[in-house]
Amino acid sequence: MIEAIGLTKRYGNTVAVDNLSFTVAPGRVTGFLGPNGAGKSTTMRMILGLDRPTSGKVLIDGKPYTQLDRPLRTVGALLDAKWVHPNRSARAHLDWLAKSNGLPGKRVDEVLDLVGLTKVAKRRAGGFSLGMSQRLGIAGALLGDPKVLLFDEPVNGLDPEGILWIRQFMQGLAAEGRTVLVSSHLLSEMALTASDLVVIGRGKLISQSTTTEFVERSTENAVRVRSPHADKLGAMLVDKGFTVREGEDGALTVTGATSDQVGDIAASAGVVLHELSPQRGSLEEAFMQLTGDSVEYHAAETGK
């Protein structure tokens, strides 16, 4: 069980994490979703006591991380698979980690076996492929047989086989009753992996719900309209309380409305329609819509 209460992290004038509160329950995979720069990694570092919150706190089974005794036995984390000395062997890397928390050398053999790295354990970690590094990181996270596991973007850059392996692995860990928090900027990936979602944008909480709820809520009632009087129609729809986005081709995407409602409004004003089609919005679109206002770096802004 992870519990964030009013978590805030400020770097100078930039607010990376803004009054964030959420809970992560045991026994299920919880996705931690947000666009790049939303504050996911900062939040994870604060959970692990690596970064100090400006205000607020985050508790693991009721305690701050820094007060855990031999914390690797409670919390395992893979924040970055490259956090290994490249000239140290996989085995030596796990050896010192295990030693630091009083874990027996036998456990190192077990986790190496679990992630399938036994044969390359003596090789230097710097020569590992991304997939192998990722497995080594997971082995490190599992060393203390922890109840709580954190993974930051674990499937980034992996091939489909690696992604499937990690996905099933995380679900297996949750099925054993562990608390699993996994961050990602891809909703499609999270929809396959996580049963709960904590969604953030610009450091703020956007939603916490089950994945099914989130997907249904975000993809309902989108309607695509093309009209020569798009401006007029758009303004009327906004007046009625619907959210309207204008696409690059001039078409409007109306959320929160049915195609019947949009058709009626257009007819009442005598607006000509060239297209009126209900959309089953893709997950990615829904996600972008939801976090659209909260993306730290818009493409247009970076093009300045």
Add this chain to the structure above:
Amino acid sequence: MTLLAVERIKLFTTRSPWWCMVLALGLSIGFTAIIAANSTEGAMPVVASAFTHQFGLMVIMVMAALAITTEYRFGTIKATFQAVPDRISPLVAKGVVVALLSAVVGLLVGFGSWGLSWLIVSDRSQLALESANDWRHVLGVSLVFAAGSLLALGVGTLVRQTAGAVSIILVFALLVENLVTLIPKIGDDIQKWLPFTVANKFVLGEADSSGLPEGAGPPVPGELSPWGSLAYFTAIALAFFVVSLVVAKRRDA
């Protein structure tokens, strides 16, 4: 004790500490051998076998700085703080391991340099270890290496970057402390109180140097007695180390 074992594993499972140790021994003892082979003007005194310990000191400090800057470079410091969140104890453990190792290398440099000189020179009359000062020239190297490694570890922890930490240490020790004498009037007085000059006084100062030709060997300025010099140098090293602990504890990993 466990954390000492952890830091020992970390240090010995990468290659750079081994290279540094070999280099520290090779440079110091090797140059001493050259001095010994060329010591034709009278008998070689004990202190002359310690002249080159500064080569080893520089290399050992690079090793100590690397021990922490590579942890920052490769992110293993985060894994370390994740495993031991109080931060102070793993860093102190690293300090102990690095200082002990440096002391051992210093011991080998001190005795190795002296021993090789003993084998090489023809006139050993001044080379026997007879007085307390003679022993200080040989064993002192070990103490200075230990203190110097803590100083370098402190600087490395504060700077967090290999290039930055190594340049600061080497530029200060090799250039600043020598060029400071160029400042008119006060330059010499400042130099007397700079850490590596003082450390040098501990190892080389107040030699029973009847066999030493006038003006031979490096200059040994300093106001303090040799042992006072060691206390001064160690205090500075510990101050850097302690400040680095406080900073590492407070800032984000």
